[in-house]
Amino acid sequence: MMYGYYKAGRLDQEVVFDLFYRVNPCGNGFVVFAGLEQAVLYLMTLRFTEEEIAYLRQTNLFDEGFLGELAQFRFTGTVHAVSEGTVVFPYEPLLRIEGRLFELQLIESALLCFVNHQSLIATKATRMKLAAQTILFDDGGAISDFGLRRAQNRDASIFGARAAFIGGCSSTSNVAAGFYFGIPVAGTQAHSWIQSFPSELEAFRAYRDAYPDQTVLLVDTYNVLRSGVPNAITVGLELRKEGRDLLGIRIDSGDLAYLSKEARKRLDEAGFTETKIIASDDLDEDTIRDLILQGAAIDAWGVGTALITAKDCPALGGVYKLSAEKVDARYIPKIKVSENPQKVTNPGKKKWVRFYVNERANADLIMLDEEPVPAGEAVTLFDPIHTYKQKTITHYRVREMLQPIIVNGQMVYELPELIEIRAYAEKELRSIPSETLRLKNPHVHHVDLSRELWQLKQKLVQSARM
Ligand SMILES: Nc1ncnc2c1ncn2[C@@H]1O[C@H](COP(=O)(O)OP(=O)(O)OP(=O)(O)O)[C@@H](O)[C@H]1O
Numbered sequence: 001m002m003y004g005y006y007k008a009g010r011l012d013q014e015v016v017f018d019l020f021y022r023v024n025p026c027g028n029g030f031v032v033f034a035g036l037e038q039a040v041l042y043l044m045t046l047r048f049t050e051e052e053i054a055y056l057r058q059t060n061l062f063d064e065g066f067l068g069e070l071a072q073f074r075f076t077g078t079v080h081a082v083s084e085g086t087v088v089f090p091y092e093p094l095l096r097i098e099g100r101l102f103e104l105q106l107i108e109s110a111l112l113c114f115v116n117h118q119s120l121i122a123t124k125a126t127r128m129k130l131a132a133q134t135i136l137f138d139d140g141g142a143i144s145d146f147g148l149r150r151a152q153n154r155d156a157s158i159f160g161a162r163a164a165f166i167g168g169c170s171s172t173s174n175v176a177a178g179f180y181f182g183i184p185v186a187g188t189q190a191h192s193w194i195q196s197f198p199s200e201l202e203a204f205r206a207y208r209d210a211y212p213d214q215t216v217l218l219v220d221t222y223n224v225l226r227s228g229v230p231n232a233i234t235v236g237l238e239l240r241k242e243g244r245d246l247l248g249i250r251i252d253s254g255d256l257a258y259l260s261k262e263a264r265k266r267l268d269e270a271g272f273t274e275t276k277i278i279a280s281d282d283l284d285e286d287t288i289r290d291l292i293l294q295g296a297a298i299d300a301w302g303v304g305t306a307l308i309t310a311k312d313c314p315a316l317g318g319v320y321k322l323s324a325e326k327v328d329a330r331y332i333p334k335i336k337v338s339e340n341p342q343k344v345t346n347p348g349k350k351k352w353v354r355f356y357v358n359e360r361a362n363a364d365l366i367m368l369d370e371e372p373v374p375a376g377e378a379v380t381l382f383d384p385i386h387t388y389k390q391k392t393i394t395h396y397r398v399r400e401m402l403q404p405i406i407v408n409g410q411m412v413y414e415l416p417e418l419i420e421i422r423a424y425a426e427k428e429l430r431s432i433p434s435e436t437l438r439l440k441n442p443h444v445h446h447v448d449l450s451r452e453l454w455q456l457k458q459k460l461v462q463s464a465r466m
C-alpha cells in the first residue's frame with residue numbers, strides 16, 4: 001500500500017486514523033488499556049535499515065525513488081491517546097493518529113499488535129483480581145503471574161507479564177520481565193526440586209537453607225496432608241529456633257478447597273497462623289471464584305496459562321480505521337459502511353469525554369473534535385442505535401480522555417513508571433460502577449455519540465448507499 005500511495009502521489013496526504021475495538025473480551029464489561037509505551041517507543045525509533053532496504057530491493061517490486069523514501073523514513077505524525085491503565089469501552093478511540101498517509105498506513109499492524117495483546121492480558125489479570133476479591137489490593141489474595149512456560153513466545157511472556165502487572169498482578173515468576181520493567185519477582189520451587197533430593201524433608205531443608213527468609217514449600221509432590229504439610233511444619237519449627245518463620249506452602253494439585261482448609265487447620269494448630277497458603281494448578285477467574293465460594297483457605301494465587309494466553313478469549317479485536325482526510329486545511333470526514341451495523345465506523349476527527357456523577361463513571365460521549373466539551377450545563381445523551389433511549393445528566397464532572405503524546409514527531413508526554421500505571425489502573429477500576437465490573441453479564445456502559453457526530457454519521461451512511 002505504501003508503494004501504491006507513493007506511485008499515486010498520495011504519500012503526503014494528511015489523514016486521521018482511530019484505533020479502537022468493538023467487543024469486550026471474555027464476556028467482560030470493559031478493557032484495561034495497555035501497550036501504549038511500546039507503541040510510542042516503536043513510533044519514535046521506526047527506521048528502515050540498509051539491510052532491510054536491500055531485502056526490499058531484491059524483491060524487484062519497488063523503484064529506487066520509493067526505496068529512497070524508506071531510507072529517510074521518520075514518524076512525523078501526531079498521536080493522542082488515553083493513558084495506560086485507563087478503563088475503556090467499545091468504539092472509544094484509544095489512539096488518534098494524524099499525519100502522512102504513507103506513515104500512518106505502515107504502523108497499523110504494529111500498533112494493533114502492542115495494544116491488542118497488552119490490553120487483553122491486563123484485562124484478564126483484572127478479572128482474576130476481581131474474582132479473588134482483591135480489587136482493593138490490600139484485601140484478599142495476591143495474584144502472581146506464573147505464565148512464562150505457557151506463553152505463546154518470549155515476547156508474549158515478557159510483555160504479558162507487564163500487562164498482567166498493570167491489571168493488578170502483584171509479582172511475576174518471569175525474571176526477565178522483572179529485569180526489563182522492575183516488576184517484583186517471586187517464585188517457589190518445582191516438583192523436580194523435591195524429587196531431586198532423597199526425601200521431601202531434605203528437599204525442604206535445602207530450600208530453607210537457600211532462602212531462610214522466603215521459605216515457601218511445595219507440599220503436594222507425595223501427599224499433601226500426610227507428608228507435605230507435616231514436613232513443612234518440621235522445617236517451620238527449625239526456622240523458629242533461628243528466630244525466623246515459615247513464609248508459606250504451595251499446593252499445586254488435588255482438591256484445592258479441601259486441602260487448603262485442612263492444611264490451614266494443621267498449620268494453625270502448630271502455631272503457624274501467619275504462614276500463607278498459595279494455590280496453583282490451571283487456575284482461572286472461574287476456579288478462583290469457585291474456590292472462594294467453597295471457603296478455601298488460600299492467601300495467594302499462582303496463575304499461568306489462563307492469564308498469559310487469555311486462554312478462553314485469546315484475542316482482542318482492536319482495529320485501526322481511517323476517519324478523516326485533510327483537504328485545504330479542513331478535515332473531511334470518512335466512513336466505512338458495512339452490512340453489519342457494528343462495523344460502520346464513526347467518521348471525522350474526534351475526541352471523547354467521560355462523565356462522572358458522584359465520582360463514578362456514568363457515561364462516555366464521543367464527539368467531533370471541534371465541538372465544545374460540556375461545561376456543567378444539562379446534557380442529554382441518547383443511545384446511537386435505539387435513539388429513544390435517552391438520559392439527561394446535570395451534576396457531573398467531565399473529563400477529556402485523549403491527551404497529546406507525540407506532536408509532529410516529537411514526544412510531548414512523559415511515560416509514567418509501571419508502578420504508577422498500575423496504581424492508576426486500580427484508581428480507574430474504583431471509579432467504575434460495580435455492575436460494570438461484574439464478571440458475568442456486566443452492565444453495558446453507555447458510549448454515546450454527540451448529536452452532531454450522530455447526524456454526520458447518518459448523512460454519510462445515506463450518501464454512501466446511493
Ligand atoms: N475445590 C475445587 N473446586 C473447583 N475446582 C478445583 C478445586 N480444586 C481444584 N480445582 C481445579 O480442578 C483442576 C484439577 O484437575 P485434575 O483433578 O485433573 O488435576 P489434579 O488433581 O490437580 O492433578 P494434576 O495437576 O497433578 O494433574 C484444576 O484446574 C484445579 O485448579
Ligand SMILES: O=P(O)(O)OC[C@H]1O[C@H](OP(=O)(O)OP(=O)(O)O)[C@H](O)[C@@H]1O
Pocket residue numbers: 146147149150190191252280281282283302303304305306
Ligand atoms: O496456571 P497453570 O497453567 O497451571 O500454570 C502454573 C503451573 O505451572 C507449573 O506446573 P508445571 O509446568 O510443572 O505443570 P503441571 O503442574 O501442570 O504438571 C506450576 O506448578 C503450576 O501448576
Ligand SMILES: O=C(O)c1cccnc1
Pocket residue numbers: 145146147173186187188189190250280302304
Ligand atoms: O515459582 C513457582 O512456584 C512457579 C513459577 C512458574 C510456574 N510454576 C510455578
